[in-house]
Amino acid sequence: MxxxxxxxxxxxxxxxxxxxxxxxxxxxxxxxxxxxxxxxxxxxxxxxxxxxxxxxxxxxxxxxxxxxxxxxxxxxxxxxxxxxxxxxxxxxxxxxxxxxxxxxxxxxxPIPLGGLDELIDGVLMDVHEETYETWDDLKVYCRCVAGAIGRLSLGIFGTGPGTSEKAFDYADTLGLALQLTNILRDVREDAGNGRTYLPADDLAKFGCSAGFHSSTPPPGSDFAGLVHFEVRRARALFAEGYRLLPLLDRRSGACVAAMAGIYRRLLDRIERDPEAVLRGRVSLPGREKAYVAVRGLSGLDTRSITRQKARRRA
Missing domain, CATH: 1.10.600.10 (Farnesyl Diphosphate Synthase)
Structure with missing residues (x-):
């Protein structure tokens, strides 16, 4: 070939x-x-x-x-x-x-093709209309449909000697951050398709168990509280997953920084206006995506992560 x-x-x-x-x-x-x-x-x-x-x-x-x-x-x-x-x-x-x-x-x-088997397993969860009681339950699904893609991608990016195990963990965690951002962005669309991904115990905690079938939150719910709770969870996942960047070569790190950076900015928009996800699909304009890509290529995100690690060691 x-x-x-x-x-x-x-x-x-x-x-x-x-x-x-x-x-x-x-x-x-x-x-x-x-x-x-x-x-x-x-x-x-x-x-x-x-x-x-x-x-x-x-x-x-x-x-x-x-x-x-x-x-x-x-x-x-x-x-x-x-x-x-x-x-x-x-x-x-x-x-x-x-x-x-x-x-x-x-x-x-050296692509670990078994990750694509995991993706198929995750999509079968959708076909079987599985729901998720807890975050630990949802993590299983997220690791199949997103964490696995992070690990597959790492087979293409490559890492330095002695870093592969940590890198795969970080790639998996970054995949979870991206998928949770997707879930928040698509709550209305998913509800229209009969799917609920956010954990049932989180929905109950904030009075949102009735679901998201209109452009306004369920009556009596704390929808903003729910969104901010999940945003904090996603930010913690991003912070851990971004530790992957210094382990990659410059252009692979730029690629990951650009993709993750776009989703982090989506998360910022969702945090500022939680109900926007009920009114339509939240997205970034092309010029902002291009800015994030240039920032990734310049190494700004990688250097920021490296400085944070140095401060933690000091």
Whole structure:
């Protein structure tokens, strides 16, 4: 599928076409993610696009309108395809561009493909309409659908010697922070789809057990209190997960800083106006996302984390 010429991977036309397809999917359907990965060198950007395109396929099955039994069958078929990728049974002549790209990426980088099995497990939780009583319960789901993606990405980014175990823990925690931010942003949309992700004991604590089916909070609830409580939890996760940045090379760190920075700014907006998430989808304008990306590339976030660690040691 690819050969090495003077130390650089020379990709065949079918593999290049497969990566181009995955990059198009990423650019069209994951603009926050795309802002981050555009900071990577070409080989890592291609691999991250293949990872995203496969993950998008899994998510689309879970979010679609098919009956649950059909969704489950399709998810298990996708798991079988992943098994073929893992076994090296996909070549450049395969008709599935996502499989071709992912297979090539797995040859070029030590991607822990089991993380995609975890993603499928998490989406199956959605198909089975699972609910979550406690934060510990919700963490299981978040680790499947987001923490696993952080760990998969780390296989592409790479880390220095002796740091891999800590790095995987930080990547997992950062994934939880991103997913909790997503959950807060999408509470109204999820309620419309019959899904509730926030822990039941948190909802009860703030009088929000009735759910979020209108542009105003449930009568008699402390919706702002609920949002601020979850924002504090997400901020603590971000603080821990950001310790990953100094362990990465400059451009990989910039990628992570850009993606995480966009979500942290979303969290800021949600904190300032909690009810905004009930009125519509909270998002950042493109110019602000671009600023966050430039800040990540300049290393400002990485240097900030390094200074904080130095102060803690002092």
């Amino acid at each position: 690819s050969r090495t010429v003077e130390g650089h991977a020379q990709l065949s036309a079918p593999v290049m076409a497969a990566y181009s397809y995955c990059e198009a999917v990423t650019g069209q359907q994951a603009r926050n993610f795309a802002y981050g990965i555009r900071l990577l060198p070409a080989d890592k950007r291609q691999a991250m696009s293949a990872l995203y395109a496969f993950s998008r396929r899994v998510d689309d099955i879970g979010d679609g309108e098919l009956p649950p039994d059909v969704k489950q069958t399709r998810l298990e078929s996708t798991r079988d395809l992943l098994g073929r990728v893992r076994d090296g049974a996909i070549d450049e002549d395969d008709t599935d561009p996502v499989a071709v790209a992912l297979a090539d990426a797995a040859r070029r980088f």
